[in-house]
Amino acid sequence: GTGYVGEWFNGLPNGQGVLTIHPRDVFNGSFVSGEYSGNGTYLWMDGRTYKGNWKNGQRHGKGAQTWVDGSSYVGNWKNNKFDKWGSFYWSDGNSYQGAVEDGKIQGQGLHYRWSDGAMFKCAKLKTCFNDGKLVPSNGKFIKSKRHAENENIGRRVIPGEGWYFGSFSNSGTVRSGKGTMYFLNGDRYVGSWSNDIIEGKGAYIHKEGSKYIGTFNNNLPNGDKGFYKFNNLDEYRGEFRRGHIEGFGNMTYKNGRTYSGNWNNWKRFGEGVMNFRNGDKYHGIWDDGRGQGEVEYADGSKYNGSFNEDMKDGNGTFFYDNGAVYVGGFKNGDKDGYGSYTWADGAKYEGKWYRNLKNGVGIYSFSNGDKYVGNFTDDRFHGFGTYYWSNGARYEGSHIHDSRTGIGKIVYSDGTELVGDWDDGRFVEPISTTTRSTTTTTVATTSTMPPTTSPVPVTSTNSSKTMSREERIKRRRMMARRRRMKNRRQTPGGSDKFRRRKKRPRGSNEQAE
Structure with a gap:
């Protein structure tokens, strides 16, 4: 939290x-x-x-x-964005020192350096980067000293692309064979060329650190045995088609999860198996990030249902290792919506859920035969509801935090009714009472919810009667006044005049006390 x-x-x-x-x-x-x-x-x-x-x-x-891959930025910030001047150091070894604007590399700079040592040195007071690309006319490209002067390679500036070092065709104008291309956006490619197109085996390294190693066709990754390392450290090995992860492949995630199965357009698609670091295992069908299948958890519990982005989402059934079962809706991994939860001892809840808690209207059936039907808030009886005891008695009325609080009535199995005000599970003040006999009034004495036994009968010294509307109003006013007096007594500095015992109003009876 x-x-x-x-x-x-x-x-x-x-x-x-x-x-x-x-x-x-x-x-x-x-x-x-x-x-x-x-x-x-x-x-x-x-x-x-x-x-x-x-x-x-x-x-x-x-x-x-x-960042998690080791890349970093050191410099000025404004409103959560890179601003004015700073230095970038990417995980693959590329770096940049210079101007930044509105969160992007833009404007004058000192230099941009590739991981193999090649560098573009920016001219003083000239725009080095514009719209995410180096400006060749405003600086000088310097090749790494690793290449000897007598190496049999050519060098050419490719307009709109960058700088190329490598083999050319017989005409000397078309890239062909082995070569390295330094792109204006900071990317780099090392590998085979054919007729000025990336073709065959090679490695493409993006400025921010992600890279692909494998075969290319018409400038795009394409083949059965490609390797792609994401800048968040996830790694994929498998098939590529037309520049996309597509076909069968294996993904190893930075958090320890692994996925083996089918892919389409960089997303899990079709049948696959996901293994989690803690020993959980999912097998099922995927479609655009969503899945439908079964999970076996390391603790012995199981889930069968829908997923979204590796979290339970939609309808499903969860079998707990303690014998409990939940059937219903999920959202972002939590029980959410309508569902039923059955405990191993036979108790059952059926109704609304929100973030793993009972919220809304529902029915809770106890293993001893008692039942509550009504409103829940944060896993508790809260609001209006009816509690049915197994012996036939019931309570209808208000609840607050699992306790009878507010106006409500108890109806006993013999037809006796008690209507009144309740506070924390205790009867406080009657509104009206009717019985089949004129000698007994019944008062509930249980103080906590959920009650598991029927209310206890108490013999009254007065015959029960139905109070008039005026008497009920007077009694409610009296109870409200008593509560105010109690609150003032509990407040430091409260007036002494409220601490004197008041005479009982006319028309009250013994039971009201």
Whole structure:
């Protein structure tokens, strides 16, 4: 959950503190009026970190951010975006130092460097990057010293693409054979060419760190044994078609999960098996991120139903390792919507759920034969509902947090009724009472919910009667006044005049006490 430890002012975090944000993000630093302001460090649950200045809850000023793959940016920020000047260091070894604008590389710079040592040195006071690409006329390309001067390779500037080092056709104008291409957007390709097209085996390395190694056809990854490493450290090995992950392949995710099965357009599609790091296993059918199948959990429980992005979503059945069974709706991994939950001892709930808790109208049947029909809030009887005891008695009325509180009535198996006001499961004040005999009034004495036994009869000293409307109004006013007096007595500094015992109003009876 979310929690804060630190300094406060006017009910808001102010000064130094540590804020934990659901599910596992953490901010450690300075606050002003509840917002990040000043120096602080933010840790994301996915592994990203930022350390630097903040303003009005946003990264602003000097700061450094590191991504899970090891890439980083060090420089100026404005409203959570890269701004003015900074340095990028990508995981594959590429780097850039220069101007940034509105979160993008743009404007003047010092240089852009590829991981193999090649570099584009920007001219002073000239635009180095424009619309995400280097401007060849505003700088100088310098090849790595790793290549000897007498190497039998050609060099050519390819208009609109970048710089090429490698073999050419006999005419000397068309890339053919082995060669390396340094693209204006910072990407790099090393491998085979044919008639100026990437063709055959090679490696394409993207600026931000992702890369493909395998065969190409008409400039696109295409083949049965390709390898793709994502910049978030996920890795895929398998088939590619027309530049897409498509066909059969295996994906290893950074969180330890593995998937083996069919793909279409970079997404799991068709039959496949997902193995989770904790030992859980899913086998089923996938379609556009959604799945339908069965999961076997490491603790022995099972799920059969729908998935969305690896979480239970839609309709399904969950078999718990303790013998309980849930059948119904799920959303984002939680029980949600309409569903029934049956415990191993025979108890059962059927009704509405929200985020794994009983919420809304439902029916709860106890293993001893009791039953509650009514409203639930956060797993508790809350609102109007009817509780049926197994001996035939029932309570109809208001509940608050599992307890009879408010106006309600008990109807006993012999037809006796007691209507009145309840507080925390205890009878407080009658409104009307009717019985089949004139010698007994029944009062419930159980104090907690859920009750598992019938109310206990209590003999009254007065014959029961039905109160008039005026008497009920007077009694409710009296009860409200008593509550106010009680609250004032519990409040420091309350007036002494409210502590004197008041005379009982005319028309009250012994049972009301």
